[in-house]
Amino acid sequence: MTAVTAPRVAGGRWASQVLGEAGIGVALAALVAFFLAFAPYFGTSQNVRDIMTQITINTILAVGMTFVILVGGIDLSVGSVIALCAVVAGTAMTDSGLPTALAVPFAILISVLIGAATGFVNGFVTERWVVPSFIVTLGMLYVARGAAQQYTGAATIYNLPPGLTRFGTATFAGLPAVFVVAMLLVAVAWFVLSRTVFGRLIYATGNNEEAVRLSGHRTSLIKVACFVIGGACVGIAAIIYMARLGVASPILGQGYELNAIAAVVIGGASLAGGRGSVIGTLLGACLLGVLSNGLNLMGVSDFQRTMVTGAVIIVAVVLDAYRRRLSVRLS
Amino acid sequence: MTAVTAPRVAGGRWASQVLGEAGIGVALAALVAFFLAFAPYFGTSQNVRDIMTQITINTILAVGMTFVILVGGIDLSVGSVIALCAVVAGTAMTDSGLPTALAVPFAILISVLIGAATGFVNGFVTERWVVPSFIVTLGMLYVARGAAQQYTGAATIYNLPPGLTRFGTATFAGLPAVFVVAMLLVAVAWFVLSRTVFGRLIYATGNNEEAVRLSGHRTSLIKVACFVIGGACVGIAAIIYMARLGVASPILGQGYELNAIAAVVIGGASLAGGRGSVIGTLLGACLLGVLSNGLNLMGVSDFQRTMVTGAVIIVAVVLDAYRRRLSVRLS
Amino acid sequence: GQESTDDPAPGQAGGKPTVCLVMKSLANEYFQQMQDGAVKHVQERNDLTLESTGTQNETDVDGQVALVESCITKLARAIVIAPADSKALVQVVAKAVKADIKVVNIDVKLDDGALQQAGVDVPFVGPDNRDGARQSGKVLADLLGRGGKVVILEGNPGADNATQRKNGFNDAVAEGGLTLLDSKTAHWETDEANQVFASMLTAHPDIQGVLASNDSMALGAIKVIQERRANVKVASFDNIPAVKEHVQSGVMVATLDQYGSKQAADGIDYAMKMIAGETVTGWQKTEIKLITKDNIGS
């Protein structure tokens, strides 16, 4: 502490801390409480496992998206790229002629590589020619979708290795194994973002790229790396999708990008970059997953469910904004 | 006073001006030349009219989106709102019991009002609680879609007044009447943005909101107004849709938001706000429309068409970025 | 799968009439089969030039309108169309008819009222979705017996074939005396069906049967059934290759093949007849076939 000006320490620091960290957690808690009261079976262990399984893919995509958004980018292509990864990896598994024990790791590798490669293209084009990632990844959305369709000729890939699909339904310490994978990814991402030099540079670059560049860092590299990480996460999500549903089709994943972005933004990230956290993203994905699951259980009609989903998204961010300002005032 | 501050005398100002204004025009011209050479019937007057009709809706949406993007916002809800406007206005036309001569203007009014109202909600929530418009309009995307479906019970409205559908196929001085409407809108928007005080304030707000506020303007008002204008354009587009297709369905418009945003961004606007022009937007919409039409005519397979569309979008913005830097260097 | 017109003679390539086949999203396996069948058939006939296209996705109505407009511009002699929407395509179809282009409607029937209002009459070549769904559902009803508890997974709300299949399932429910516990859309999608059905099964652990409006959704539901080792049977629609193993294993008791590959070919045949001057109207029903464990082969 460098008290040249004696700072008047104000109370309520702790309260602000908790409220600030909790982020969207308050809205999530309210939602859970509501469903516990009104949605039958919501609190059953079966349903909790369902929710975990259901949020897995979006969580993984959203974790990757967090990296992209933190450096001020956006990736609209994830919904198409997950399809591309899935059909190529799925074909690799079913047609490679390798034994399952080899075919699955091989397919995982391929999936992650394809995801990372599309991420690299997105990032590289964005950085090399200084064009908005919004439009580059919009282009990639079309390219990857077309490529996925071209690759399989629209056919759905099935008879995936049983080892993989067993993993999709396996549990680990009572939790769905796929969910455990997602949590591991969240943990790694949290560690990278909050504890490493790379993570620090990601935040700093998203905040003021020029300042970071003038401090001797290659910001383009950092940004491209974030796109690559985002793409690799899509590759992982593609594998999880296949494990979970046992099929891969070139039309899968439509609209996933908006869900992933929504999770990140609901989690408190700024689309301008530099602000956000992977914990917030996880909470955002939970909120969306709980909402969809709870409304399904309540038997709300499809149209009303659509409306309520929209309304809850809006109310959640408004509440969060309110809370954030409140916590600033308290501190 | 002697020149203590020495202003740079710039050469090549004119060249830069032309290149700068042409914007994406170069890419568009290249594309047209390509299709003239390789797509049969591309240059026929019938096909030119087809293109005009086909780009009308996206142009109108994109003009509205230009306002929103210029103040640094984004509107993801246009695809759903157009459906909501259409079904409500369509119902008003068919069920109001008014004579056509009254029912149609009445429905237009309703459509524009609903569009403007959703725009107002988007803008108001965004500004009042300082939340990202991305997430607010994403919420609205769901709310409006659900509301549209709820309103008609998913039914498609068809027996619209023949007067309206005749207008949809009418020509005016050899041009499709609906296209003329779009061009009028472009002209008005161009005038507002480049000649009026309001237009200057829009650019200024997108540029540096704080500075505009310090100059004594209510930037929130300006921003909300832009959302309202964007919404009103959606209302107009809904009427054009009904005139053109003779139906109004609650599922229409899916993905329109991305097309509209793409047109604006390809047209040179910055998603951070403050940069863009309605002429650029028009060129962007033309590029997308010409691309889709030409590929249709060439009989390119769907999957390849999807891929090519994506690739052209990327190449177009890269070329534009290249050209822009070139023109800066020339200046 | 398209032969391009090198010969600029309007609508006639090498003396052969040009026929446009306009599909919904070819990314859907079913329409892909339909197109493949059409291409093969045209090769066999060898008396026309086929130009086939499809939209980017199933709800891309104005994309399909633009495709039809391009066909008119190209002065095709006939258009065979699987409409993305039974009403929204009527206006442009009428435009084609007025341009003296023969139009044959396949897959989903254009809305009669809308056709009437537009003042055109277009023959429909296609399956009876409602009857097909009824047949598929009946297998399940027979298996479960009266009082069997079932749910329906619906297709896109408002989509014509979705409505008809739902109606057909409802017919089967009524005829078989089943108890319908829930009926919800999963928008034709595997992932969504998986989630929706998981919740259904949580809320109603006593579900005995699922009536899925297409195989993709059935696949999502079967995953839940397998995961929870529930004794639930599925009746479905489409007969895509991926469900074969499930029919064999007995989880899926029935699905319905509507011979998509034949439908477009039939449509083309009718179109050629009309070009030759014959008048074709009304509904030319195409073959559908109930697929069960007994006839799926191995």
Next chain:
Amino acid sequence: MAVLEVSGLTKRYPGVTALDGVDLEVRPGEVHVLIGENGAGKSTMVRCLSGIERPDAGTMRLHGRPYRPDTAADGLKAGVRVVHQELALLPNLSVAENLFLHHLPRRAGVVDRAALDRSARNLLAEVGLELSPRTPVERLGIAQMQLVEIAKALSGQCQLLIMDEPTATLTPKETGRLFEILRRLTANGVAVIYISHHLEEIFEIGDRVTVLRNGQHVVTREIAGLTTAELVRFMVGRDLAHEYPPVRARERGEELLRVTDLQVTPATPPLSLTVHAGEVVGVAGLVNSGRTEAMRAIFGADRPAAGRVEVRGRPVRSRHPRAAVRAGLSFLTEDRKAQGLVLDLPIAANMSLASLPAVSRFGLLSRSAENRAATRLAEKLRVASQGVRQHVRALSGGNQQKVVLGRWLAADTDLLIVDEPTRGIDVGARYEIHQLLLDLADAGKGLLVVSSDLPELLGICDRIIVFSRNAIAGEVERADFDAERVLNLAYSGYLKGVSV
């Protein structure tokens, strides 16, 4: 009657009371100077007066009437015009549009471009900016922007003009011009609140002075009769013996930096210069004489069109700042907000940004090491904050400047290029920064100090390179230091045919 009466004005921020019951009275026709250390609350006062911030307590009266502005618009309506400490311009808009943004001349809602250009040209002439009114602001250097900012405040009617460090980036010429304008305004009865850390300016232009310390009112006095020493004592609460630290004789060590025929753009003249170890080299010049551009090119922030940069005899090949940093260069930019600070990260993270390897191992950050390093630097630089984890955004302008300086001190490179290092820094802290720079030179580092504050350069440099019209017009050794001589060189490029 006083134009402005403020009593008991209080403003609290999280953890800090920026203003604590401050009274202020400004009379018509006077220049009322507000001074105080960095973080004393001056800008906060300005923000309250202009309506951007609402005070927590206290009253304001304008011409005897209660004055409670809720927004900047209210302030403007009441005739209060402000030049804020940080630039608030719209880079994509033209100079003319920026000048009249608050009230664009219009006819039926349509911008009257002719009228706009005309008024803009007049205003620009008044502040001595020879620019086309249509020039986009993003093309201007920071000093030109500052002049635009000033011109903006002069457009339209005003009762009370507030200027928060308007001259921080200006050279004496522009400052003189500004003072002429201020005198003309005060002669017409306009009241001026003037904030600056340049004490000599205060004596030149001020009528009365109010001193703030830690958000509290210390004293209000007539300036006539005050001495610099008294003023400094009011500000910092202790005596400062000298304005500049004593310059010790130093060995000129090996050559650290050699720049040969560097051309910033193909059209600019080639530049050559050297800096040796233990040497403080000043870079003087008028506004827009090309100093910043030259420094950026040396550092690789912009790609030079031609030329060589060598550090310790080894050429720096790459044109990226990374190569420069690795070769041992540091660069403190003049625009701290756009190019220096990462506003949403804590002080510690900002300070470690150029020396991350020192606070990390195997790519893992050590927060404790980072905090320790930052705390040490913050103490050295006397950063007024609530601790090194406080976000930089909430710091006062001068303290933000210290944070960026801290980053380069932490990087500990052989050669520091500092562009306007004391911009916006209070006298006490300025002395310390000068001391710090000299300590670095003592430790064998080379320094290239760009400053528009000529006395500062004369006070601490061993040698001054003078820029004029993008070229090096000459060099002056310490033995020959003389303000007039430097200024003559600075003007030489602009006075064609006139011998210096």
